[in-house]
Structures are given as structure tokens and as C-alpha cells.
Amino acid sequence: MIQFFGKSAELQLEKDASTRYLPVVIAAMIFLAALSIGGLFALSNAISDWSETLTDNLTVEIAFDPAADLDKKVTDAVALLSATPGVANARPIEQDETLQLLEPFLGKNAALGGLPIPRLIEVIIAEDSAIDLAALNEKLTEAVPGARLDIHRPWLDKMVLLGRSIQFLAAGIMLLIGCVTVIIVIFAVRTGLIMHSEVIQVLHLIGARDNYIAEQFQNYFSRLSFLGALPGLIVAIIVMFIFNFLVGSLEASMLPPLSVGIEGVIALLLLPILVALLTRYTVRRVVLKSLRRMM
Amino acid sequence: MVRFENVGMRYGLGPEVLRDISFHLRPGSFHFLTGPTGAGKSSLLKLLALSHRPSRGLVTLFNKEVSSLDREDLPAMRRKIGVVYQDFRLLDHLSALENVALPLKIAGAKNSQIYQHVAELLEWVGLGRQVDAKPPTLSGGEKQRVAIARAVINRPQLLIADEPTGSMDAEMGLRLMYLFQELNKIGTTVVVATHDLELIKRFGNPVMYLKDGMLTTRAQDDLPAQFSKDPA
Structure with missing residues (x-):
């Protein structure tokens, strides 16, 4: 690590005012x-959770009808569903x-009980x-008028599409950030090469290889x-915790908590190392290319 | 050792500053290079120091033709050449000892070997008490001696000095020339570029005379009494 980050003994790049703000x-x-x-991994996890939860889970909806005996309809539907092979449970x-499920959207209100x-x-x-969900839906509608099988698929498909779009956007932002960082x-390196051209020339003339200077x-x-990446990462993690706390305090089941998962944590922790490696590779390419123009 | 054949040199698209330069330096020889200001001495030294490539002609150093060299071969060749610059080109943030040690460090020598050897050499050039001094605190003559020590630390086969006595008093200049003579005696080929005709006459070594980018070999008696200050 010391060799990797060792000081520039001859070039004294540490004293350059031009690179002082690069870490910022x-x-x-x-x-x-x-x-x-964080967003990319949190969304990925959320999509995965939604899919897992909803794939094996269906809802039967029996439309409100003030003239009908809804309890009997429910009992008939449960009996039919329980007798269907492949259905593990109908509850x-x-x-x-149901009213509790509506609370995040409509709030706690005594008048809810009167809603259809x-x-x-x-x-x-x-x-x-x-x-065969289509056949089951048909059978259910015939046996229990007003009943409808909701397989969640259209809703889930839209959510997955939205999630994937945001993931692509996040990946695009990452790429843009990478490009801007490289530029x-x-x-900064080109400025350093110009500022230190005399010392570089001396080093060359006393036998230094390009690699020695590039290093x-x-x-x-x-x-x-x-060193710039570390505070950036720490502040981002703090912001993510605050966001998570705020989401949690909303008690809104539609907004999932920001859980980046173990892969996300690893990706975040690798970020400073990756940016250091990207910088190292970029700097090496730029310096060696510039030095090749000298004799 | 060094062979120039019909060498020409120009900077960019400018006029030729050296034209049809041909000469041969045998190993262990000692030559002065002189001529009026603007004659092309520094350009010729740049070719010798492998700082620039010729625009035309052949430059052969240590039996290798320079224009055919790969970039990877240049550092090894340069380590065989010691250069003393007129403006010293020392690194101001390094001590005298570190400046002199630099060629050895770059060549990959071990620290224990480097510093003993460097300290001895600094003692030899009379700077034994200033090993830790940084160039800005040294006088012109002291800087020049550090530059010389740096040039010879690698025991170069070819030593090039550009106006080495320019920043010294006469006595120190003479001491320096005796130092070059000693190096020459142990087999180092020496080329000293100077305007100091008195110095050239005093030492009596062969003289390469440059004028308007053309080189001639002159006997001591054929040298002008002094150079005109106007290069034209």
C-alpha cells in the first residue's frame, strides 16, 4: 500500500496548487x-421482493353489492378455491x-367503515x-357473481418496468460520473506534466525510464x-441512512426501505478502491502517452 | 565512442542550427567545444546528451546509431553519459546528497551503497560539509560542483559539460578542470563547451570550433583572441 500510494520524491506533485481541489x-x-x-441495488432488491411475494400470491376480489349477502359469497368462493387442485390456502x-391496508392512502378515519x-x-x-388461472377466474365468476381473480401481473409488470428504467438511469449516471472523473x-495530469516538464527532462537525461516518472x-x-472518495462515500452512506429513516417514519408500505443488500454494501465499499484504480490507469495512460512525445 | 556523420539539426520547421557536422571522438579523449554565441554549441551538446534527435545524418554513440534506437533503449544509453548543465538543473527541494544520488537511485542501486558512495564523492568535490544543504542555499560554484558530482556518480563513459566554469572564480574553474582531467585519465571521454579561450589555451586539448552551425577542428593558434559579443 505504501508503494502504491508512495510520495513523488522528485516531482513534488504534493506541492501543486492546481491539484489541491481534486479530492473535493x-x-x-x-x-x-x-x-x-445505493438506488440501483435498493431497487433491484425491491423488484426481487415484489416478484417473489406476488408470484405465488393471488387475490380474489368480490365487488361490493349492498343487496347481496357478501359473507355467503366469500364462503362460497373460499370453498371453491380450497377445492381447486394447486391452491395451498384460501383465506x-x-x-x-382491508381497512388497515387502506390506511396509508386514506388515513385513519372513522368514516372508512361506511365505504363500499x-x-x-x-x-x-x-x-x-x-x-390455469384464466379457467379458474371463469369458474369463479360463474359460481360467485361479482368475484374476480386478481393475479397482480399487470401491476407488477408496470412496477418492474419502472424499476428497471430507474436502474438504467442510475447506471447511466454512474457511467457519466466515471467519464467526468476521468476527464x-x-x-489535472496534463497540467502537472506541463508544470514539471523541466524536472521530467532532467530525470530523463539522467536515465529515468518513462515508468519511473509515470509511477x-x-x-x-x-x-x-x-482520499477524496472516502469522505464522499461516508456522506453518501449517512444520507442513505437518513433517507431510510424518513421512509420508515412515513409508514407507507408502497415505499420500500432502502436495502442495498450485501452486494450493494460490497459495491459501495469497493468504490474508493475502484476510483483509485481508475485514476491510476488513466494517469498512467496519459503520462506515458505524453512522455513518448519527448525524446 | 562518438561519431557524427553529416549531421544536421533544426528545431521544428525552423532553419538548420547545425549543418553537415562530422567528427569522431575516440574513447578516453578530451575535447573542447567552442565558438561564438549562437553558433550551435548547446544544440550539439543536446545531440550528444541524447536530449534531441538529429534532423538528418547519423549519430553513433557507444557503437549504436541513435536514430535506430528504441525509446526503451535510451535510458540505458543516457546512464553512460554525464551532463553538467550551464544552469545546473538541480532539484531545489532535494539536498545536495539526494541530488547527487538521483542517477544511482534511478538506476536501482541499493540505498546503503548509494549514500556511502555519494558522501565520498561530495567530499571529493569539496562539499563534504554541505551534504544536507539544498541548492537554493548554495553559491553558484557549489551548485556547479553538485551538478558535476551528479554527472559523474554513475562513472559515465562520456562526460559533457556546458560552460562548467562560467559561474566560478578562476581558481575554482581550474580545480574543476583538473577534476575533469582526472576523470579523463581513468578513461572517461570528456567534451567541455566553453567560451573561455584562456582556459582552452591553458589545457591544450583538441578544439572543435563551431561557427554558424558548421564545425571545424582548429589548432590552439587558430583560435580568435576573443569572441565578438555580437553573434552576427
Whole structure:
């Protein structure tokens, strides 16, 4: 690590005023990159959760009808569903429970009890079973007028599409941040090469190889990037915790908590190392290319 | 050792500053290079130091033709050449010892070997008490001696000095020339570029005379009494 980040003994790049603010810029870039990564992994996990939860889970909705005996309809529907091969469980959702589900959207209000709320039945599909959902829906509608099987698929598809779009956007932002970081580093290195051209010439003339000179630039700029990346990452993690806390306090089941998962944590922790390596590679390419133009 | 054949040199698209330069330096020889200001001495030294490539002609150093060299071969070649610049080109943030040690460090020598050897050399050039001094605190003559020590630390086969006595008093200049003579005696080929005709006459070594980018070999008696200050 000492060799990797060693000081530029001859070039004294540490004293350059031109690169003093590079860590600040890198910190800002890493802050944005970390938020993008956090969003990317959190969404990925959320989509995965939704899919897992809803794939084996169906809902039967029995439309509100003041003239009909809704309890009997529910009992008939549960009996039919329980007798269907492949259905592991059919559980009527009580009206209180339904009202609780509506609370995040409509709030706690005594008047809720008077709303024409449909009756719901939660249906769990047995694992590895193949049910013809269209046929079941038809059978259910015939046996229980006003009943409808909701397989959640259209809603889930839209949510997955939205989630994937945001993921692509986050990946695009990451790419943009990477490109901007590389461009900033290139400008800083070129400035350094111009500022230190006389010393570089002396080093060349006393027998220094291009690698010897390039290493001093690589080490210095990698160190700047790494040291800039750390505060950027720390601030981003704090922001993510605050966001998570705020989401949790909303008690809104539609907004999932920001859980980046173990892969996300690893990606976030690798970010400073990756940016240091990207900087090192960029600096090496720029310096060696520039030195080749000298004799 | 060094062979120039019909060498020409220009900077960019400018006029030729050296034209049809041909000469041969045998190993262990000692030459002065002189001529009026603007004659092309510094350009010729740049070719010798492998700082620039010729625009035309052949430059052969250590039996290798320079224009055919790969970039990877240049550092090894340069380590065989010691250069003393007129403006010293020392690194101001390094001590005298570190400046002199630099060629050895770059060549990959071990620290224990480097610093003993460097300290001895600094003692030899009369700077034993200033090993830790940084160039800005040294006088012109002291800087020049550090530059010389740096040029010879690698025991170069070819030593090039550009106006090495320019920033010294006469006595120190003479001491320096005796130092070059000693290095020459142990086999180092020496080329000293100077305007100091008195110095050239005093030492009596062969003289390469440059004027308007053309090189001639002159006997001591053919040298002008002094150079005109106007290069034209």
C-alpha cells in the first residue's frame, strides 16, 4: 500500500496548487456515484421482493353489492378455491384488515367503515403447481357473481418496468460520473506534466525510464482520488441512512426501505478502491502517452 | 565512442542550427567545444546528451546509431553519459546528497551503497560539509560542483559539460578542470563547451570550433583572441 500510494520524491506533485481541489471534486463524484449505486441495488432488491411475494400470491376480489349477502359469497368462493387442485390456502381477509391496508392512502378515519369496500380473499398457490388461472377466474365468476381473480401481473409488470428504467438511469449516471472523473483527472495530469516538464527532462537525461516518472504521477493521483472518495462515500452512506429513516417514519408500505443488500454494501465499499484504480490507469495512460512525445 | 556523420539539426520547421557536422571522438579523449554565441554549441551538446534527435545524418554513440534506437533503449544509453548543465538543473527541494544520488537511485542501486558512495564523492568535490544543504542555499560554484558530482556518480563513459566554469572564480574553474582531467585519465571521454579561450589555451586539448552551425577542428593558434559579443 505504501508503494502504491508512495510520495513523488522528485516531482513534488504534493506541492501543486492546481491539484489541491481534486479530492473535493472526486468526493462530490463519489457521493453521487454512491447514491446511484445505493438506488440501483435498493431497487433491484425491491423488484426481487415484489416478484417473489406476488408470484405465488393471488387475490380474489368480490365487488361490493349492498343487496347481496357478501359473507355467503366469500364462503362460497373460499370453498371453491380450497377445492381447486394447486391452491395451498384460501383465506378471507376481514374487513378490518382491508381497512388497515387502506390506511396509508386514506388515513385513519372513522368514516372508512361506511365505504363500499369490496371483500378480499388471499389465495396462496402451492409450490410447483400449474394452475390455469384464466379457467379458474371463469369458474369463479360463474359460481360467485361479482368475484374476480386478481393475479397482480399487470401491476407488477408496470412496477418492474419502472424499476428497471430507474436502474438504467442510475447506471447511466454512474457511467457519466466515471467519464467526468476521468476527464477531470486527465486535465489535472496534463497540467502537472506541463508544470514539471523541466524536472521530467532532467530525470530523463539522467536515465529515468518513462515508468519511473509515470509511477510518481500514478501514486500521487491515486492517493488524491482515494482520499477524496472516502469522505464522499461516508456522506453518501449517512444520507442513505437518513433517507431510510424518513421512509420508515412515513409508514407507507408502497415505499420500500432502502436495502442495498450485501452486494450493494460490497459495491459501495469497493468504490474508493475502484476510483483509485481508475485514476491510476488513466494517469498512467496519459503520462506515458505524453512522455513518448519527448525524446 | 562518438561519431557524427553529416549531421544536421533544426528545431521544428525552423532553419538548420547545425549543418553537415562530422567528427569522431575516440574513447578516453578530451575535447573542447567552442565558438561564438549562437553558433550551435548547446544544440550539439543536446545531440550528444541524447536530449534531441538529429534532423538528418547519423549519430553513433557507444557503437549504436541513435536514430535506430528504441525509446526503451535510451535510458540505458543516457546512464553512460554525464551532463553538467550551464544552469545546473538541480532539484531545489532535494539536498545536495539526494541530488547527487538521483542517477544511482534511478538506476536501482541499493540505498546503503548509494549514500556511502555519494558522501565520498561530495567530499571529493569539496562539499563534504554541505551534504544536507539544498541548492537554493548554495553559491553558484557549489551548485556547479553538485551538478558535476551528479554527472559523474554513475562513472559515465562520456562526460559533457556546458560552460562548467562560467559561474566560478578562476581558481575554482581550474580545480574543476583538473577534476575533469582526472576523470579523463581513468578513461572517461570528456567534451567541455566553453567560451573561455584562456582556459582552452591553458589545457591544450583538441578544439572543435563551431561557427554558424558548421564545425571545424582548429589548432590552439587558430583560435580568435576573443569572441565578438555580437553573434552576427
